[in-house]
Amino acid sequence: MVPVIDPCSFSSSARCTTKHLNLMLHVDFESHVIRGKVALTVEMLEDKCSSLTLDTKDLQISKVAANGQEAKFALGAKHSFNGTPLEISLPFELSRGQHVIVEVTYETSPRASALQWLTPAQTAGKKHPYLFSQCQATHCRSMIPCQDTPMVKHTYYAQVSVPKELVAVMGAVGDGQEPDPQDSSRTIYRFRQAVPIPSYLIAIVVGVLESRDIGPRSKVWSEKELVDQAAYEFAETESMLKTAEDLVGPYVWGQYDIVVLPPSFPYGGMENPCLTYATPTLLVSVIAHEIAHSWTGNLVTTKSWEHFWLNEGHTVYLERMIARALESEQYRQFKAIGGWKELQDTVNLFGQSNPLTNLVPSLKEVDTDAAFSFVPYEKGFAFLYHLEELVGGPEVFMGFVKSYIQLYAYSSVSTEEWKNYLFTYFKDKVDILKKVDWDGWMNTPGMPPVHSLPSQAKEEDLASFSDADVKALSSPQLTEFLALLLHQNPLPLSHVKRMQEVYNLNSIKNCEIRFRVEMILWVWLHLCVRARWEEAVPLAFQMATEQGRLKYTRPLFRELYNFEKYRQEAVNMFLQHRAAMHPVTAALVARDLKVEQSHK
Ligand SMILES: CC/C=C\C/C=C\C[C@@H](O)/C=C/C=C/C=C\[C@@H](O)CCCC(=O)O
Ligand SMILES: [Zn+2]
Numbered sequence: 001m002v003p004v005i006d007p008c009s010f011s012s013s014a015r016c017t018t019k020h021l022n023l024m025l026h027v028d029f030e031s032h033v034i035r036g037k038v039a040l041t042v043e044m045l046e047d048k049c050s051s052l053t054l055d056t057k058d059l060q061i062s063k064v065a066a067n068g069q070e071a072k073f074a075l076g077a078k079h080s081f082n083g084t085p086l087e088i089s090l091p092f093e094l095s096r097g098q099h100v101i102v103e104v105t106y107e108t109s110p111r112a113s114a115l116q117w118l119t120p121a122q123t124a125g126k127k128h129p130y131l132f133s134q135c136q137a138t139h140c141r142s143m144i145p146c147q148d149t150p151m152v153k154h155t156y157y158a159q160v161s162v163p164k165e166l167v168a169v170m171g172a173v174g175d176g177q178e179p180d181p182q183d184s185s186r187t188i189y190r191f192r193q194a195v196p197i198p199s200y201l202i203a204i205v206v207g208v209l210e211s212r213d214i215g216p217r218s219k220v221w222s223e224k225e226l227v228d229q230a231a232y233e234f235a236e237t238e239s240m241l242k243t244a245e246d247l248v249g250p251y252v253w254g255q256y257d258i259v260v261l262p263p264s265f266p267y268g269g270m271e272n273p274c275l276t277y278a279t280p281t282l283l284v285s286v287i288a289h290e291i292a293h294s295w296t297g298n299l300v301t302t303k304s305w306e307h308f309w310l311n312e313g314h315t316v317y318l319e320r321m322i323a324r325a326l327e328s329e330q331y332r333q334f335k336a337i338g339g340w341k342e343l344q345d346t347v348n349l350f351g352q353s354n355p356l357t358n359l360v361p362s363l364k365e366v367d368t369d370a371a372f373s374f375v376p377y378e379k380g381f382a383f384l385y386h387l388e389e390l391v392g393g394p395e396v397f398m399g400f401v402k403s404y405i406q407l408y409a410y411s412s413v414s415t416e417e418w419k420n421y422l423f424t425y426f427k428d429k430v431d432i433l434k435k436v437d438w439d440g441w442m443n444t445p446g447m448p449p450v451h452s453l454p455s456q457a458k459e460e461d462l463a464s465f466s467d468a469d470v471k472a473l474s475s476p477q478l479t480e481f482l483a484l485l486l487h488q489n490p491l492p493l494s495h496v497k498r499m500q501e502v503y504n505l506n507s508i509k510n511c512e513i514r515f516r517v518e519m520i521l522w523v524w525l526h527l528c529v530r531a532r533w534e535e536a537v538p539l540a541f542q543m544a545t546e547q548g549r550l551k552y553t554r555p556l557f558r559e560l561y562n563f564e565k566y567r568q569e570a571v572n573m574f575l576q577h578r579a580a581m582h583p584v585t586a587a588l589v590a591r592d593l594k595v596e597q598s599h600k
Contacts, residue, residue, distance in 0.1 A: 004151060004414045006304040007364040008138050010076070010085035011147035012053040016042050018147050019099070019196075023158040027168070027206055029129045032110040032117045038144050039103045041154075050093045052102070055141035055148035057083030058109035065103045066090045081367040083141045083148075104145045114139035116582045118262055123207065124225040128165060130207035132261055132277070134270060134584070137305050137368040140199040151303045151412045153196035160189045162206050169221055171203035171272030173254050195252060195273065196410055198301050203272035205259050214258075217241070217251075222260035226280065230260045234278075240291050243325045248295045248318065248402050252409075256294070258287065264548035266585045271315075273298050279549050281522070292318035296401075300408040305368050307415050309359050313380015314401065320381070321398060329394075336385065341487035343378035344447065350375075352446035359383065360415050360442050369584050370591070379448055383441050386452045387422070390432050400425045415442065482523040486530075496531045499524075506539060522552040529559040537566055545577045548585045558592050571595060 020041040064073040076085035118130040141148040172193035180186035211219040212231040215238035270277035271293030296314035324332040388397035440449035528536030560570040
């Protein structure tokens, strides 16, 4: 077995491994910093250990102690995007198997890439500030000094002090709250994560949050202005959880809550354990993806970001098996067609010879945010679907998936380990598996070597939709229909004008039920700007700046930038809104628009 080295982390994960974090965090909304003290319980993996290295990013370290004794420390060279190694010299020598408690006192930077601080004006309630973290993939190090690599898994206990008018939630099970003994204007919230997790799944949200029960083990959290609509939107959560348990075994995390974040959250969802993040533009079908991560990704975790497809490919496969159970096999096929087209678009955007379109790319000196795409999701799914067809169908392959989860639960895994178990599990099908084009699937850029998904919805099939057909579509179906149109060649201007006449899609902006329809508007405006329909440009600018989901914000800004007549306006609009954007969104859109990164 080739040992996996994580090129995105400086931490000494071969020499030692973190088993537990004890976090004491003081959230300061005046200065936009978190003052923290973290006690890492670290197990030595080698003899004669007297030092260890943690990941940090833009942290101010004021003190380090080891088992209560002061320890010398030094920050190494700052990397352009992977942060700064924290080298700690222990005041004693340890042997393999021994534990040490390393305590680090520190403060985050106001520009911490894991954190977005929102002003009251950026919230729904407009009265209080808001904070949320997003650690995946390598941003936890800007919030906590730690071994910021998915090959290290640890439990944690946290005490978080926040202003008493605000509520704190974390990706963990709540353990009560009490007034802060050091400041009566603040409350301390306590959390326990008893299941070992990688650092990228540490999550915190602080705001004027309310919750509603949506099931025996689930609440939905958001600002009060959204919470009842959110409770309605996610009422199917328990049935999805039960369906997933029927497929792959018990849900081990206890609580499954959802928190609906403000529109600036850069992703559709994030699978933080016990607390899935959801963007307000989220369709309930995406929750199936985040629920599936409770097994594939959170319980069985990729050893490094180069094997990210193990998280996302299996999760998309499981998400679509949930859809198959709750809807139909035809629906699973429909989603698979959309996924293949999403993959095609990604390969076209990155370039078919771009090594980042490998299923297992090298990420040495590569920024994970810049490398992120649908390739691990949809090339990963297509590969697993191909294997499903070879070994005898969905029920047969799900037997492997369930067994793989049971074998590697609570640990981190590499592609090599996954492949070895695949051959072990299907020991009577080794001849079939040996015929797979492994190098073509794993280590070759571009589209997969085999297209084993059902026949594509042909272009003429899409154009054959009548007005009545489209009007009969539900909002998720209409979104999928418009998204399929996005994968086709640009629509002629006459077509989008006709569609506006018939469906009046621009009016969605004022629609009350913003959860589902906003995605339709995103996709619709992208179609219009790509058709170079000038009347749609003002609304496109409005949507591109009011929301922050990268899946829509980046393509919309790119399309406006490519619309020559509006290129400068696109740049000006971005510069005007950059300070209020999520740091990751701002950095990626700046690259797209060829604008200098900000160093605020
Ligand atoms: C090959 C790339 C390797 C690692 C990249 C991993 C993470 C990159 C970082 O940018 C974080 C991504 C977070 C994604 C969160 C949720 C997604 O499942 C959904 C994204 C698309 C959407 O908005 O629906
Ligand atoms: Zn995912």
